[in-house]
Amino acid sequence: MANGQRDEERARRLTAWGRADRKLSAPAATETVGRQLERLAADAAAYGLGNRTDLYGDGVVETLEDRVSGLIGTEAAAFFPTGTMAQQVALRCWAGRTGNATVALHPLAHPERWERGALPVLAGLRTVHPTTEPRLPLAEEIRALDEPYGTLMLELPLREAGFVLPGWDELAEAVAAAREADAVVHLDGARLWECAPHLGRSLPEIAGLADSVYVSFYKSLGGLSGAALAGPGSFVAEAKAWRHRYGGLLFQQWPVAVSALAGLDRELPRLPSYVAHAKTVAAALSEAFGAAGTPWFRVWPQVPHTHEFQVWLPYPADTLNAAGVRQAEETGRVLFRTWDDGSGPPGVSMTEVTVTAPGLEWTAADVAAGVTDFLERVRD
Known part of the structure; x- marks a missing residue:
């Protein structure tokens, strides 16, 4: 893939993630300079x-x-x-x-x-x-x-x-x-x-x-x-x-x-709640992948040790990344972010899931619905 095309795809992903209203976390890379400056000014007032x-x-x-x-x-x-x-x-x-x-x-x-x-x-x-x-x-x-x-x-x-x-x-x-x-x-x-x-x-x-x-x-x-x-x-x-x-x-x-x-x-006082809810999200992902008949998957660790964990699926990274962008653009929901297929066996890709404040709103049913919707786009 040429650098120009890779840059365009990255920009599209970040734009889609930034506009989405349902996500498990909100990384800084998805925010505008203006929004970051507003937050910094508000934080500075306290100091x-x-x-x-x-x-x-x-x-x-x-x-x-x-x-x-x-x-x-x-x-x-x-x-x-x-x-x-x-x-x-x-x-x-x-x-x-x-x-x-x-x-x-x-x-x-x-x-x-x-x-x-x-x-x-x-x-x-x-x-x-x-x-x-x-x-x-x-x-x-x-x-x-x-x-x-x-x-x-x-x-x-x-x-x-x-x-x-x-x-x-x-x-x-x-x-x-x-x-x-x-x-x-x-x-x-x-x-x-x-x-x-x-x-x-x-x-x-x-x-x-x-x-x-x-x-x-x-x-x-x-x-x-x-x-x-x-x-x-x-x-x-x-x-x-x-x-x-x-x-x-x-x-x-x-x-x-x-x-x-x-x-x-x-954030420090809230991290225990993120760690606890990551366990709910991980369990819901495992149940949803199994119910969907996914040929192979892994949520690792099965019970997360922190508020971050890995998800592995048997599809090329390009396919999974494209499905994730479409899901964000069409539904305003971000379940997974960037997938990588260079860290495991051929045909298997991995992503890291992080649960922070936005993710606390997701119930197990929300996660299951997100998985169903995501896999439909993968299979398409």
């Missing part, structure tokens, strides 16, 4: 429109850093423009402190899949994999590593495996196994905010297992962008020095900081 803007990370950015460290129970936190930069800096700092440049992590983790080999190229780090199973590594697998490593990185939840989480005891045992090897533990907590219901522990308890934690402000909280790296005060101070070296000390960041603070106020 003092008369206050001066930040300069190189002071003011409202420091307010955000203090808020994050207070929420997850660490000594300090540093704002970063991207999570990619935050994690590279964290792992680089720990390599220097431990004297070991090897990082143990899952091969599906973000640095391995989405950062273009940045760990070895930029920081001189190398990686080892305790497991290739589509889940977090177990304590016995961590103990079985046959070479020393300085840092164990755990992604909570592991997105590429279906936003999966371990149980609390499994997580604690995995951390203990790393401690036995004199390694530090870093949490990729981009989506840490929604992990508490499944793990049955508070955010400070979860973060307290690790030596450092990264969190995102846009993946679950609806912020414009940005991330924070949290941990001991001396570690965060060092991370800020590397942030400067990496070009992450921006002149002004107040729009991102304001949107992140608003997300902490507005």
Whole structure:
């Protein structure tokens, strides 16, 4: 497919999703610049429109850093423009402190899949994999590593495996196994905010297992962008020095900081309700696909661990994407968004489902009706 045609199809999808009045979530990419500015202005009013803007990370950015460290129970936190930069800096700092440049992590983790080999190229780090199973590594697998490593990185939840989480005891045992090897533990907590219901522990308890934690402000909280790296005060101070070296000390960041603070106020308290309702949506999808006689399907995990999960269907991605756009345009209803057929066997495609505030209005019957309507368009 030519780039021009791909761009046209993407624009059509985003327009259809933006105009739809029934959806399970409302990603920022479907909103206009004007609507985003209206929301930002409204959010800024809560944080003092008369206050001066930040300069190189002071003011409202420091307010955000203090808020994050207070929420997850660490000594300090540093704002970063991207999570990619935050994690590279964290792992680089720990390599220097431990004297070991090897990082143990899952091969599906973000640095391995989405950062273009940045760990070895930029920081001189190398990686080892305790497991290739589509889940977090177990304590016995961590103990079985046959070479020393300085840092164990755990992604909570592991997105590429279906936003999966371990149980609390499994997580604690995995951390203990790393401690036995004199390694530090870093949490990729981009989506840490929604992990508490499944793990049955508070955010400070979860973060307290690790030596450092990264969190995102846009993946679950609806912020414009940005991330924070949290941990001991001396570690965060060092991370800020590397942030400067990496070009992450921006002149002004107040729009991102304001949107992140608003997300902490507005979305964080609602995440447990999203996680709970995702279970209703997932069960309704499974029942509806089965009732429709779908030749093969998978909702994974069957009971979601967070408010996000995967759906797999035995059709080409182009077919499913076209059906989804038509459903949005003709009915004003968005059940599924972008499908991908490059992550599984031939003829099988996968999409990620996210349930946020708009999705709370969907009953199981609404989901079933949406599936029936969607599959009719697929078969057409």
